[in-house]
Amino acid sequence: MIGTSRGAIASACVAALVAMGLYYARVAMSAEQGWRWCMEAPEARQHSVLIFPLWTVTSIENDHHYTISKVVKDVPVDGDSLRLQVGATVSVVADFDWNSGAPIARQTYLEVHTLRVWKERLGVLGFVIMAGLLPWCFVLLRGEPGVLAERTRWVRWRT
Amino acid sequence: MADLITHSCAALLWKAATCRAVPRVAGQNAWPLPPTVATFVLGTCLPDLFGRVPSMALTTLRWTVPSIPEWTIYVLGPLHMPFGILVMSVLVSQLFGDGTRRTAAMQLTAGGMLHMAVDLLQSHLGAGYLLLFPFSMWDFELGLIGSEDTVRIVPVLLPLTIAVCAWRWRSIRPD
DSSP, X not given: OTTSHHHHHHHHHHHHHHHHHHHHHHHHHTOSOSHHHHHHSTTTTTTOEEEEEEEEEEEEEETTEEEEESSSSOEEEESOOTTOOTTOEEEEEEEEEOTTSSOEEEEEEEEEOTTHXXXXXXXXXXXXXXXXXXXXXXXXXXXXXXXXXXXXXXXXXXX | OOOHHHHHHHHHHHHHHHXXXXXXXXXXXXXXXXXXXXXXXXXHHHHHHHHTHHHHHHHHHHHHOTTSOTHHHHTTGGGGSHHHHHHHHHHHHTTBOTTTHHHHHHHHHHHHHHHHHHHHTEEOXXXXXXXXXXXXXXXXXXXXXXXXXXXXXXXXXXXXXXXXXHHHHXXXXXX
């Protein structure tokens, strides 16, 4: 494929995707928000609003303290943990508090995503079904290595 | 993101509404799906398969293997955004033969855009979807359904999709 127009187009696409991916990673990692950004200058960012969409509860200390993880591991949260269990998915809005001695996110809003586990199971089921069925829907063209076509008949190769 | 079953059902229903079955040829064991359906469904699945699943797996893996660089979580993110979907579709279409490559690129892209349309129905806490990335960081979502509401829809959507597709694509006989 390399050396052909297909190769050139594919190379250009890969280059564009790599550039976009690296740019997005740089933007995401330098965003002026979030727990890590607050921890870079905690005194200056006292009472900043923290938003944790779809984070995972990784430990529950007691009825009023728990930790959540996603990109950052084990962010301490001060808030009602009675409805929570380890492994649950939650969305939390919190207030960054440094003055208490140890940095903590003081929860102001909590949403427990009780159906998230089912959504993940459906996602895995969908992936298994797709992985099982989609390859059957395509065939390799005879005489053209690596070239696909949609299946139109119950034959292995398409001429 | 909605789950892959919801996305695939949406793609099949779209195709059932817009795509006529190829009349069967006597004596030939025809493939039941009309042309372009499989490519369209594949295009619907690609944004999650390449743009979301690896990132989610890496995010969880980093809790136990912190040496994994953080940028690896984000680098595939554009594959779940419209411009990234377009480029990815053109890339994947290069696997197809000369005569079908342009059609494949269009079907993959259209499937990816349907994926985005379904995802835009959801509401998330915080930012929505970056529809104009890399040209703008403007984010948007319609917020009509919760992010897990598709779980309630699937038990109805899946049998409905099977029934509609079976009716639509098996009821057409050779003229």
